[in-house]
Amino acid sequence: MQKRIEKRLTYLLGTIMAAVTLLFWYVPDIHRVSLAPDTSGVATYSVMDLLRSGDEVYKVDTTQTPEEHQLRLTLPRDVDGSAITYTQDAMTKSFELTIPGVDGSYFYDYPMVGSSDGIRELTFAHAGGKGILDITTTKIRILKLTVEDSYVYLDFEDPHDVFDSIVVVDAGHGGKDVGANRENIFEKDINLSISYKLWSYFAKSDYNIGVYYTRVDDSFISLEDRVALANDLKADLFLSIHNNSTASGRMSGINGAEVMYRVSDESGRSREFAETCLNELLEELGCNSKGVVAGDNIYIIRTSEVPVALAEIGFLTNKEELNDLSDENYQDRAAHALYKGVIKTLKNNGVDLEKKVHQAETAE
Ligand SMILES: [Zn+2]
Structure with a gap:
């Protein structure tokens, strides 16, 4: 019961955030500044291929499908799901998630599970103890973020369904x-x-x-x-x-x-x-x-x-x-x-x- 309430609450918060960020989606520069590899020395790499093929090293597993969800991330230890923030930009069809408590070994330590359907690109960068996941979809979508137990589920909804x-x-x-x-x-x-x-x-x-x-x-x-x-x-x-x-x-x-x-x-x-x-x-x-x-x-x-x-x-x-x-x-x-x-x-x-x-x- 507790779990269910938490799930609904998180969903609701996610929806409200989505609604708020939608209205202010055109802020591409704000979040990119700290990410540019040439200015900050932060390496950004694509995890898209890993997601497509599944990779032993990075433990990205496409053979397992997260139940009823597209992608599943694991929350780092001691990190609360509500600490994850995201922005979405309809013009570039992109989403940027910031996950605290994450370093360069995140995808070594925690497997990402899911399907690349409808995802054009997915990159990961980390800086200052935060991981930044950039996702670009093939169509304009709304991110639905659900936190359940120690997992974060990501789904990309058609705005017409929302x-x-x-x-x-x-x-x-x-x-x-x-x-x-x-x-x-x-x-x-x-x-x-x-x-x-x-x-x-x-x-x-x-x-x-x-x-x-x-x-x-x-x-x-x-x-x-x-x-x-x-x-x-x-x-x-x-x-x-x-x-x-x-x-x-x-x-x-x-x-x-x-x-x-x-x-x-x-x-x-x-x-x-x-x-x-x-x-x-x-x-x-x-x-x-x-x-x-x-x-x-x-x-x-x-x-x-x-x-x-x-x-x-x-x-x-x-x-x-x-x-x-x-x-x-x-x-x-x-x-x-x-x-x-x-x-x-x-x-x-x-x-x-x-x-x-x-x-x-x-x-x-
Ligand atoms: Zn005019």
């Missing part, structure tokens, strides 16, 4: 690509700020929606990578947040919100998503409407395989809207409008958002 719905939010531009700009106000910053505020609406909601963000900081992300995240996830909706400027970049009286959609989406869902978002923006912001606009000439719209909407919330080249868009409260209202647009569209598309089945409660 969430009722999946949404990708894309804060347009970033890094060297500032987007539209006026008076030292950059579109990329406004887009990111609205994206953060949108994050807080999803975080507050009870819906079991997996929201993935193409960026959560001032990184430059290629258009290809942005679309790939939505396409790889087979997201229910792909929302890109932008702001507008006149073609000349000069200040003018032109103002208002417009939302672009993919005409070539024959299901009509892209257009419906765009219309819903536009209506919510107009209602919440009381701004001018520039309507829904065919956006197939835009790369991320044309190549999106899932219903996409690209919202241009306002014009940086309009004095009044530039002021509005710089205002936190206005940004928050824009985010709220987009949040309502997403929820409404999911419901219109028949996604059951009310089932709220949490796997931790049903898992045996």
Whole structure:
């Protein structure tokens, strides 16, 4: 009984952590710094081949399958399972586990058991008494970590099995690509700020929606990578947040919100998503409407395989809207409008958002 409670608790913690780290997945540099072999002298080696073939020396055994799990690690003596931490990055399909109390002889001392199915690469490094296991999967997965007795089980779940719905939010531009700009106000910053505020609406909601963000900081992300995240996830909706400027970049009286959609989406869902978002923006912001606009000439719209909407919330080249868009409260209202647009569209598309089945409660 005790064991079972512990297992469920660990699972729940793992799920919560997964949810938290998912939202902040794009932090690749933070954890790599101490790992780079050339700067720290720490050797990183691949244990992938060992996992595939089984290896006497390293005691990686693929002939034994851990019951109902993909991989099994053994907890080092005196190490509690709750001390294991991990991050996951959907963009690179990678996971990084930090296991305390581990040194270079870890895989000599403790056998790793499991299957390499769906795993592209698995590397191990150790530094400062901690072992770091980097795992890259072939598809976007969510790590489920279960601790039972002295074992740690790793499973890689399909996000569609974990969430009722999946949404990708894309804060347009970033890094060297500032987007539209006026008076030292950059579109990329406004887009990111609205994206953060949108994050807080999803975080507050009870819906079991997996929201993935193409960026959560001032990184430059290629258009290809942005679309790939939505396409790889087979997201229910792909929302890109932008702001507008006149073609000349000069200040003018032109103002208002417009939302672009993919005409070539024959299901009509892209257009419906765009219309819903536009209506919510107009209602919440009381701004001018520039309507829904065919956006197939835009790369991320044309190549999106899932219903996409690209919202241009306002014009940086309009004095009044530039002021509005710089205002936190206005940004928050824009985010709220987009949040309502997403929820409404999911419901219109028949996604059951009310089932709220949490796997931790049903898992045996
Ligand atoms: Zn833009």
